[in-house]
Amino acid sequence: VSRMRAGGVAGEDASAARVQDAVDEARLNAAVAALARFGGRDDGGVTRETLTPIDLAARRYLIDHARSLGCDVAIDACGNLFFRRAGQADLPPVLTGSHIDTQPVGGKLDGAYGVVAGLEVIHALNDAGVETRRPIEVVAWTNEEGARFAPGAMGSSAFVEPARLATYRESRDAEGIVFGAALDAALAASADLNRRALRSPVEACIELHIEQGPVLEAAGVPLGVVTAIQSVRWFTVALTGTAAHAGTTPMEVRSDAMHAAVSLAHRLYAFAAGAAQRGLRLTLGRWRVAPNSINTIPGKVDFTIDVRCVDESVLDEFERALRTSIADVDGGWAGAIELEKTFSRATTPFPAPMLEVIERGCARAAAAAGAPPPLQVTSGAFHDAMYLADLCPTAMIFVPSRAGISHNPAEYTDPHELYLGAQALAYAVTELANR
Amino acid sequence: VSRMRAGGVAGEDASAARVQDAVDEARLNAAVAALARFGGRDDGGVTRETLTPIDLAARRYLIDHARSLGCDVAIDACGNLFFRRAGQADLPPVLTGSHIDTQPVGGKLDGAYGVVAGLEVIHALNDAGVETRRPIEVVAWTNEEGARFAPGAMGSSAFVEPARLATYRESRDAEGIVFGAALDAALAASADLNRRALRSPVEACIELHIEQGPVLEAAGVPLGVVTAIQSVRWFTVALTGTAAHAGTTPMEVRSDAMHAAVSLAHRLYAFAAGAAQRGLRLTLGRWRVAPNSINTIPGKVDFTIDVRCVDESVLDEFERALRTSIADVDGGWAGAIELEKTFSRATTPFPAPMLEVIERGCARAAAAAGAPPPLQVTSGAFHDAMYLADLCPTAMIFVPSRAGISHNPAEYTDPHELYLGAQALAYAVTELANR
Numbered sequence: 001v002s003r004m005r006a007g008g009v010a011g012e013d014a015s016a017a018r019v020q021d022a023v024d025e026a027r028l029n030a031a032v033a034a035l036a037r038f039g040g041r042d043d044g045g046v047t048r049e050t051l052t053p054i055d056l057a058a059r060r061y062l063i064d065h066a067r068s069l070g071c072d073v074a075i076d077a078c079g080n081l082f083f084r085r086a087g088q089a090d091l092p093p094v095l096t097g098s099h100i101d102t103q104p105v106g107g108k109l110d111g112a113y114g115v116v117a118g119l120e121v122i123h124a125l126n127d128a129g130v131e132t133r134r135p136i137e138v139v140a141w142t143n144e145e146g147a148r149f150a151p152g153a154m155g156s157s158a159f160v161e162p163a164r165l166a167t168y169r170e171s172r173d174a175e176g177i178v179f180g181a182a183l184d185a186a187l188a189a190s191a192d193l194n195r196r197a198l199r200s201p202v203e204a205c206i207e208l209h210i211e212q213g214p215v216l217e218a219a220g221v222p223l224g225v226v227t228a229i230q231s232v233r234w235f236t237v238a239l240t241g242t243a244a245h246a247g248t249t250p251m252e253v254r255s256d257a258m259h260a261a262v263s264l265a266h267r268l269y270a271f272a273a274g275a276a277q278r279g280l281r282l283t284l285g286r287w288r289v290a291p292n293s294i295n296t297i298p299g300k301v302d303f304t305i306d307v308r309c310v311d312e313s314v315l316d317e318f319e320r321a322l323r324t325s326i327a328d329v330d331g332g333w334a335g336a337i338e339l340e341k342t343f344s345r346a347t348t349p350f351p352a353p354m355l356e357v358i359e360r361g362c363a364r365a366a367a368a369a370g371a372p373p374p375l376q377v378t379s380g381a382f383h384d385a386m387y388l389a390d391l392c393p394t395a396m397i398f399v400p401s402r403a404g405i406s407h408n409p410a411e412y413t414d415p416h417e418l419y420l421g422a423q424a425l426a427y428a429v430t431e432l433a434n435r
Numbered sequence: 436v437s438r439m440r441a442g443g444v445a446g447e448d449a450s451a452a453r454v455q456d457a458v459d460e461a462r463l464n465a466a467v468a469a470l471a472r473f474g475g476r477d478d479g480g481v482t483r484e485t486l487t488p489i490d491l492a493a494r495r496y497l498i499d500h501a502r503s504l505g506c507d508v509a510i511d512a513c514g515n516l517f518f519r520r521a522g523q524a525d526l527p528p529v530l531t532g533s534h535i536d537t538q539p540v541g542g543k544l545d546g547a548y549g550v551v552a553g554l555e556v557i558h559a560l561n562d563a564g565v566e567t568r569r570p571i572e573v574v575a576w577t578n579e580e581g582a583r584f585a586p587g588a589m590g591s592s593a594f595v596e597p598a599r600l601a602t603y604r605e606s607r608d609a610e611g612i613v614f615g616a617a618l619d620a621a622l623a624a625s626a627d628l629n630r631r632a633l634r635s636p637v638e639a640c641i642e643l644h645i646e647q648g649p650v651l652e653a654a655g656v657p658l659g660v661v662t663a664i665q666s667v668r669w670f671t672v673a674l675t676g677t678a679a680h681a682g683t684t685p686m687e688v689r690s691d692a693m694h695a696a697v698s699l700a701h702r703l704y705a706f707a708a709g710a711a712q713r714g715l716r717l718t719l720g721r722w723r724v725a726p727n728s729i730n731t732i733p734g735k736v737d738f739t740i741d742v743r744c745v746d747e748s749v750l751d752e753f754e755r756a757l758r759t760s761i762a763d764v765d766g767g768w769a770g771a772i773e774l775e776k777t778f779s780r781a782t783t784p785f786p787a788p789m790l791e792v793i794e795r796g797c798a799r800a801a802a803a804a805g806a807p808p809p810l811q812v813t814s815g816a817f818h819d820a821m822y823l824a825d826l827c828p829t830a831m832i833f834v835p836s837r838a839g840i841s842h843n844p845a846e847y848t849d850p851h852e853l854y855l856g857a858q859a860l861a862y863a864v865t866e867l868a869n870r
Binding site (some may be wrong): 211212213214215218230232234244245246247248249250251252253256258259262263265266269272273276280281282283284285286287289292293294295296297298304306308379380381382404405406407 | 646647648649650653665667669679680681682683684685686687688691693694697698700701704707708711715716717718719720721722724727728729730731732733739741743814815816817839840841842
C-alpha cells in the first residue's frame with residue numbers, strides 16, 4: 001500500500017511513489033560527500049581523472065557499498081561498472097547512473113551525483129521493500145570527461161558501439177600512457193567482478209545530472225526534464241598570412257592573419273547575435289597565434305568554433321554564413337583561409353514516453369516539497385545518455401547548478417535539490433522496472 | 436687630389452669622395468660573410484644572441500680585424516666595443532656602427548652590416564691615405580635585439596643614459612642568467628682593451644642598416660636617407676569575463692571575453708584602415724586566451740597593441756579612438772576591460788644638417804653606379820640611432836631588404852646595394868670627421 005502524500009499526481013505508480021518517498025536526503029548527501037573524499041581538494045573541488053589510482057580507489061569504494069546493498073557487480077571490456085539489483089524476471093535491466101571521473105580540477109557533483117543517487121535509489125527500494133519485475137542497474141561509465149584520455153564518453157560510446165574500443169585503447173595521456181594499458185590494469189584488479197558484454201541489452205536508461213548551466217536556477221525551478229541534447233558542430237579555421245615587422249611594414253602591403261581572423265570572427269558573432277533567440281550558442285574558444293609577439297604581424301592564426309542548437313536548421317544556416325564569411329574575408333586579403341569540420345553530432349531527442357515517466361517523477365517530488373513543477377529544458381553539454389539513446393529509450397533529469405558553474409571547485413547544488421532529483425529518479429526507475 | 440667621377444655632385448668634399456671611391460665591394464661582402472660564420476646556420480641564417488660564447492668569439496674576431504687596420508679598441512661598462520681610428524686632433528669622434536647580436540634565428544645583415552661596413556670605411560680611409568681631423572670610431576652596441584635579455588638597445592641606451600645600466604644588469608635570460616653576470620664575464624675577458632666611459636662625448640653618429648621593410652625595394656631605389664624613426668606606443672588590453680561551458684550557457688547570459696575582444700579589435704582595425712594613408716601602422720600581435728579550450732567560453736583575453744606613425748597627432752587620434760572604443764565595448768557587456776600603456780617613444784627626427792651630409796654621400800654613390808637617387812624614408816623599427824639622437828647629431832642610411840624580410844634566415848640585400856650603402860657611409864663619415 002503506497003503512502004499517498006500531498007501533491008500525489010494523477011496516474012501515479014504506487015510502488016514508484018513508495019520508493020520515491022523512501023529516498024533519504026541526509027543519507028544521499030552523506031554519500032555525495034563520501035565519494036568526494038576520493039580526490040578531494042582543499043578548495044572544495046575534486047581531482048579524480050579516469051583510471052588513476054584515486055579513481056580506482058573510488059570504484060572499489062562503490063563496489064563495496066553496492067555489495068552492502070545486495071547488488072551483484074559486473075565490469076565490461078571498457079571498465080564500465082554495473083551494480084545490479086535483481087528483478088523478479090531475468091529481463092534486460094533499467095539502467096541509471098553517470099560517471100565518477102572528473103576534469104583535472106572539477107567539482108563534487110558532475111557525474112558523481114548521478115551514480116550516488118542511483119545507489120540511493122537502490123537503498124530506497126530496499127527500505128521500501130519493493131521488488132521490481134526487471135533488474136535495476138546503476139552504472140559508472142569510464143572516462144566521460146575525456147580530460148586524461150580523449151575523446152570523452154569512451155565508456156558509454158564503446159558500450160553502445162563496441163568497435164570504438166580498439167581506437168580508444170590507443171589514446172595516450174599526457175604522460176604517454178595508452179588508455180588500453182590503464183584499462184587492462186583496472187580490469188586485472190577487478191577479477192572478483194562478473195564480466196558484462198559490451199552492448200548487452202538495456203530496457204531503458206535514465207541519467208540524473210547537474211545542469212551545468214544557469215537556466216533552472218534563473219527560473220527558480222529545482223527539476224528539469226531534459227527533452228533533448230543539442231546538436232553540436234566543431235570547426236577549426238586556419239588563417240595563413242605573412243609574419244612581418246610591425247614597424248617597417250606599411251598597412252597596404254600586410255597580409256595580417258589576425259586582422260583577417262577578427263574580420264571573420266566579427267561576422268560570426270553578428271550572426272550568432274541574430275540567431276540567439278532561436279537557441280544558437282557560438283563559442284570561439286581556442287586561439288593560436290604565431291609568432292605571437294608584440295611587434296610582429298601575426299603570420300598564422302587558428303581558432304576553433306563550437307556551435308550548438310537544438311534546431312539543426314539554424315546550424316545549417318550558421319554553416320552557410322560561415323562559408324560565405326570565409327569567402328568574403330578570403331577575397332579581401334593576400335593570405336589563405338582553411339576550414340575544417342572536426343566533429344559534429346546531431347540533436348539527440350529523448351522519446352516522449354520516457355519524458356512522460358520522468359515528468360511524473362519530477363512533478364510528484366516537486367509537489368511534495370512545495371516547489372514549482374519541473375521545467376522542460378535542453379542539454380547544452382554532452383552526456384553518456386547521448387550515446388545510450390542510440391541503444392535504448394533514454395532520458396535525463398537535471399537539477400540546478402549555482403550560477404551555472406561546473407568543471408570548477410565552485411560547482412554547487414543545494415542539497416535539498418539533490419534530494420528532489422534522487423526522488424524523481426527513484427520514481428522513474430521503479431515505474432520503468434515494473435513494465 | 437680627388438678623382439672626380441661621373442655623377443660627382445656640387446659642393447662635394449674631395450677627401451670624402453676619395454674615401455668613398457676606395458670602398459671595395461668584394462672585400463666588404465667577404466667581411467659580411469666572414470662575420471656570418473660566427474653562429475652561421477645551415478639555412479643561411481645566423482644565431483648569435485648577445486654575450487653568448489659565439490657572440491664573444493665574433494667580438495674577438497672584430498677586435499683582431501680592427502687592430503689589423505690600426506685601430507685602438509675600447510669597451511665600456513655595458514660591453515659596447517669602440518674601434519678607433521685616430522684623428523689629427525683629440526676631439527670627440529664621429530661614430531658609426533650598429534650591433535652584431537641577432538634574434539634567436541636571424542639573418543646575416545641586421546646590425547652586422549653596419550658594423551662591417553664601418554670597418555670597411557676604415558679600410559678605405561687607410562687605402563685612400565686620408566687623415567681626418569677628428570677620430571672615427573666604429574661601434575658594436577651590446578644587445579640591440581633584446582632577444583636574450585629584455586629590453587633591446589641596452590648598449591646604446593645605457594651609453595646615452597648610464598643610469599639605465601643598473602636596471603639592465605638585473606634582466607634575466609630564459610635560463611635565469613642575469614645580464615650583469617654575462618656582462619661581467621665579457622668584461623673580464625676584455626682586460627686587454629681600453630676602457631671607455633659611458634656617455635663620453637660624440638661629435639656625430641651615423642648608423643647604416645638594412646631597411647627591414649619593403650619600401651626601397653618597391654621603389655627600385657638602393658639607398659634611403661632616413662629622416663626619422665616613427666613614434667611608437669605599446670598597450671596591453673586585458674578583458675575579464677566569465678569562463679563557462681560552451682554548451683550549457685545561453686548567449687544572453689554570457690560574459691565572453693573573446694567576443695568583447697573581437698568587437699574592440701574590429702573597431703581598432705577599422706580606425707587603422709582610415710588612417711593608413713597618414714602612415715599609421717597597427718599590429719595586434721600577441722594574444723592570450725584562457726582557458727583556451729574549444730568548448731569553454733573564454734573568461735580572460737589579453738592582447739597587445741603596437742601602433743606607430745611619424746605623425747604624433749595621428750597616434751593621439753588613435754589613442755582617443757582606443758579609449759572611446761573600450762568605453763563602448765565595456766558598456767555593452769558584464770565583464771571588465773583594462774588598458775595599460777606599456778611603452779611609448781616619441782618620433783625621433785634626424786637633424787637637417789645630418790640629412791644633408793648623408794644625402795650627398797648617397798647621391799654621389801648612386802650617381803656613380805647609375806642608380807636612382809636616394810629616397811627619403813622613415814624607419815618603422817627601433818635602432819640604436821634612436822638613443823644616440825638624444826646625445827649627438829645622428830642619422831641613418833638604409834639599403835633595401837628583399838621582400839621586406841628580416842629577423843629571418845631569408846633576410847637578403849643585393850651585394851651591390853650593400854656596397855653602395857658602405858660608399859654613402861664612407862662619404863658622410865669622412866666629411867663629418869673633417870669638420
